[in-house]
Amino acid sequence: MIGTNIFQDQKVRLCADDPETLAQAFSRWERNDELWLMLDSDPVVMWSAKKIKEWNEKGEIENPPKEAFFTIHALPEDKLIGFVSLNSILWNQGDCWVAIGLGERDYWGKGYGTEAMNLTLQYAFSELNLRRVTLGVFEYNQRAVHSYEKAGFRLEGRMRGMLQRQGRRYDLLFMGILQDEWKQLQSQAPA
Amino acid sequence: MDFQHSLYEAERICLAPIDHEKDPEIVSRWTHDAEYLRMLEMEAARPLSPAQVKKKLESIEKEMDEHKNQFHFTVRMRSDDRLIGFAQVSWIEWTHGSGWIKMGIGAKEDRRCGYGTEVLGLLLRFAFDELNLYRLSALVPEYNEGALRLLKKANFTEEVRRRQALQRFGRCWDLLNLGLLRDEWRSK
Amino acid sequence: MEQDLFRGELVRLVAEDTDSMVKAFSHWSRNSEFTRLAGSQPAIPHSARATRKWIEENAEPIKVDNYAFSIRTLADDRLLGDIGLDGVHWSHRESFVGIGIGDSEAWGKGYGTDAMRIILRYAFEELNLRRVSLNVFEYNPRAIRSYEKAGFKHEGRMRGYLNREGRRWDVIFMGILQEEWRNHDDHIAT
Numbered sequence: 001m002i003g004t005n006i007f008q009d010q011k012v013r014l015c016a017d018d019p020e021t022l023a024q025a026f027s028r029w030e031r032n033d034e035l036w037l038m039l040d041s042d043p044v045v046m047w048s049a050k051k052i053k054e055w056n057e058k059g060e061i062e063n064p065p066k067e068a069f070f071t072i073h074a075l076p077e078d079k080l081i082g083f084v085s086l087n088s089i090l091w092n093q094g095d096c097w098v099a100i101g102l103g104e105r106d107y108w109g110k111g112y113g114t115e116a117m118n119l120t121l122q123y124a125f126s127e128l129n130l131r132r133v134t135l136g137v138f139e140y141n142q143r144a145v146h147s148y149e150k151a152g153f154r155l156e157g158r159m160r161g162m163l164q165r166q167g168r169r170y171d172l173l174f175m176g177i178l179q180d181e182w183k184q185l186q187s188q189a190p191a
Numbered sequence: 192m193d194f195q196h197s198l199y200e201a202e203r204i205c206l207a208p209i210d211h212e213k214d215p216e217i218v219s220r221w222t223h224d225a226e227y228l229r230m231l232e233m234e235a236a237r238p239l240s241p242a243q244v245k246k247k248l249e250s251i252e253k254e255m256d257e258h259k260n261q262f263h264f265t266v267r268m269r270s271d272d273r274l275i276g277f278a279q280v281s282w283i284e285w286t287h288g289s290g291w292i293k294m295g296i297g298a299k300e301d302r303r304c305g306y307g308t309e310v311l312g313l314l315l316r317f318a319f320d321e322l323n324l325y326r327l328s329a330l331v332p333e334y335n336e337g338a339l340r341l342l343k344k345a346n347f348t349e350e351v352r353r354r355q356a357l358q359r360f361g362r363c364w365d366l367l368n369l370g371l372l373r374d375e376w377r378s379k
Numbered sequence: 380m381e382q383d384l385f386r387g388e389l390v391r392l393v394a395e396d397t398d399s400m401v402k403a404f405s406h407w408s409r410n411s412e413f414t415r416l417a418g419s420q421p422a423i424p425h426s427a428r429a430t431r432k433w434i435e436e437n438a439e440p441i442k443v444d445n446y447a448f449s450i451r452t453l454a455d456d457r458l459l460g461d462i463g464l465d466g467v468h469w470s471h472r473e474s475f476v477g478i479g480i481g482d483s484e485a486w487g488k489g490y491g492t493d494a495m496r497i498i499l500r501y502a503f504e505e506l507n508l509r510r511v512s513l514n515v516f517e518y519n520p521r522a523i524r525s526y527e528k529a530g531f532k533h534e535g536r537m538r539g540y541l542n543r544e545g546r547r548w549d550v551i552f553m554g555i556l557q558e559e560w561r562n563h564d565d566h567i568a569t
Contacts, residue, residue, distance in 0.1 A: 043286050066443075091443065091469035092235040092506045095356045128470045131363075134353055157351030159370055161326055164287045169325075174351040174368070223393060225384030225505075235505050237446060238385060238394035242439060358507045 006122060007070075009115045014070035014123075017080060022071065023053035025080050029103030038141045039101045041163055041172075065089070068123065072100075072116045074107060081107045084120050086128070094131035094179075096124065109143065117151045125179045132178045138163060139171040152185045153177045198317055199264075201309035206264035206278060206317075209252060214265065215244040217274050221297035229359060230335045231295050233366070260285070262317070266296070266310050275301045278310050280318050280327070288325030290318055307341050315345065319373045326372045332357050333365040346379055347371045384505060386453070387493040392462065392501075395449035397434055403458050405430040407481030416519050417479045419541060419550075444469070446506070450480070450494045459485045462494045464502055464511070472509040474502065478522075487521060495529045503557050510556045516541060517549040530563040531555045 007014045017025075027049040029035055036044045067087040074081045082102035089096040098120060102113050124130045135153065137144050149155075153175035162172035199206040219241045221227050228236035239247070251263050261281035267274055278294040294310050296302050318324045329347060331338045334357075351368035358364075385392045405427045407413050414422040425433075438447060447463030460480035467474040476498060480491050502508045513531065515522050531553040539547035555563075 041284055041287060089469075090233055091467075093233055093357050094507065095353075129472065131358070132354070132356060134356070154354075156353055157349075157368065159289075159326075159328060159350050159368060161372065162287060162289050164325070174353065176353050176356070178355060219394065223385060229384075229505075235446070236384060237441075238392070238448070239441075240394040240396050240439070242397050243394065243441060246439075359505065361504060 006127065007119065008075075009119055011075055011110075011112050012081075012115045012119070013073050013075060013078075014084065014116065014119055015073050016069075017071045019053050019056035021080065022056055022083075023049045025103060026052050029101075032103075032105065035101065035103060035105075037165065038138065038144065039099070041138075068128070070116075070120070072102070072112065074104075074112055079104070081112060082116070084116050086120060086124055086130075086133070089128070089130070094129070096128075096130055096133055098124070098133050098135050114147055114150060117147070121151065121177065121182055125182050130179065132176055134174065134176045137173050137175065139173055145173065145175075148175050151177070152182055154181075198321060199313065200269065201313050203269060204266055204275065204306050204309050205269050206310075206313055207267045207272070209248050209263070209265055210274070211245065211248060214248060214274055215241040218244045218248070218297065221295075224297075224299065226299075227295065227297060230332070230338065231293070233330075233332070233357065262322070266294070266306070275306060276310065278314050280314065280322065280324075283322070283324070288323065289328065290322065290324050290326075291328045291330065292318065293329070302337075307337075308344070311341060311345055315371070315376055319376055324373065326370060328371075329369045331367050331369060332359075333367060334360070339367070339369075342369050342371075345371065346375050384501060385448070385497065387497045389454075389488075389493040390450050390452055390459065390490050390497070392448035392494065392497055393451055395458070395461075397431070397439065399458060400434055400438070400449065401427050401431045403481060404434075407460075407479075410481075410483060413479070413481055413483060415543065416516065416522070419516075443467075446501070448498075450478075450490065452485075452490065457482070457485075459490055460494075462498050464498065464506070464508075467506065467508070472507065473512065474506075474508055475512050475514075476502070477513065491522070492525045492528055495525065499529060499555065499560055503560050508557065510554055512552065512554045514550050514552050517551060518543075523551065523553075526553055529555070530560055532559070 027047065030046050033044050066089055067085055069085040070083065071080055072082040072084055073079060081104040082100065084098065084100040086096045086098055100113060100117055102108055121133060124133050135148065137148065154177065156174045156176045158171040158173050160171050161169040163170040219239055223238040225236045255261055255263060260283040261279060263279040264277065265274055266276035266278055275298065276294065276296040280290045280292055283290040292314055294314060296306055318327055329342055331342065347369040349367055350370040353366040355363040356366035405425050408425040411422045444467040445463065445465050447461060447465065449461050450459045451457060452459060459482045460478065462478040464474040464476050478491055478494060480486060499511060502511050513526060515526060532555065534552045534554050536549040536551045538549050540550040541548040
């Protein structure tokens, strides 16, 4: 629908926040190492808000954008709870990666992430007109795997032993969703 | 310890550094062969001028120096040092011991001569015996049968199939991730 | 699996060496007939230095929304001009195309049409675009005919946009869709 606000749903809205606000939030969230371990394969590091702000400011608005980055605000309180981004957009192939993280622990497992992911997929398929969206998720992040399956992603393989953490090896799972699959899900979903 | 066996030399080819004066012109020629680019890259194939190649080669060395997570080699004939291709291990995640390999033989006449097998052999030995990586990955379009054959012969297995991720030659293709663990390489 | 993506029947598309581009482009800018057919900016000759500066700032950096090539003949490797998709709107999968044959000896010999065929194949089969647009000046009938031959359809005109030689001229808009290109007799598929 051309008239609807594609950045908002019941529980969340997708926004853009100042580098300052974002940096403060990220720096706070990073102190929860569990979040980092779910999200990133880089060794856990706690960066200062100042450093994060520098990085955020360096990222210019490119044309065409290589990335569509959003912050997630919970409604109705309008609180910044996380981020979601479509990145590494390979325009000629119509493929991109999605990454999502909810920094505020209190908002885990309540459907905020699912809604944010749905809005993001809608953006990818209806505004950017991409053909597919890819994601990587760590084997031990089962909550995320289930959430992505619910959103329509299909398992496409696993890279064996890509991660070594706390004395064990874990696989990196790949999941993907095609524009056609997503469209079908939309037509089946209750209004 | 097999220090006598050079890390850089195979039977006919060798791994070597970039020659910033001579290489750009040769590489520029390769980039005018769309087949070469389309086998290697997901991005839209586009030819590069020698000046553009020069900038690219300079930034590769700069990145190697700054990030310390990639190793880029040129591939040259041992007989006359002629540049025939490139080979690299990149996106290395040291704490996990993982890396990605990529290689290419630039001129059509130099392909199907068995050089690819020699290059891959050197690259794997470098990655596993010198960088001590635990596993290697390779990204290959479904239509690149030559690369798939070469990698599978070296014991790589298909780990991920990204469905219809590529759109080329008038249709959609899958994009494959292949993987090789160090133990699998040793056991060969 | 394919013919050479960058080659046609009369010409091929290349990434040109800066020095030869500078020489050719600054030379062609001295022919006002060429510049008035090619652009709406007031015609003015450019020095080699100014041309070099422009090339280094605009043509050399690799951009994701711009795919420009020089055109060389297959027969004798002569540099004729340039052609490019400038300003790709990726989310809409659309782009404008522009072509300029600076070497006036080469006009009316099919080189432009051949180059256009190559770039359309590139647009629709490598960039996977859905449509290509162009605009052309009313007083350039040779180009209009060439574009019609390549499959472009007339889509409208901006009336009296240009003001040259004491009168007003229209700018004509043309476009071609991916499906139309696929069905067009004249196209060269991969």
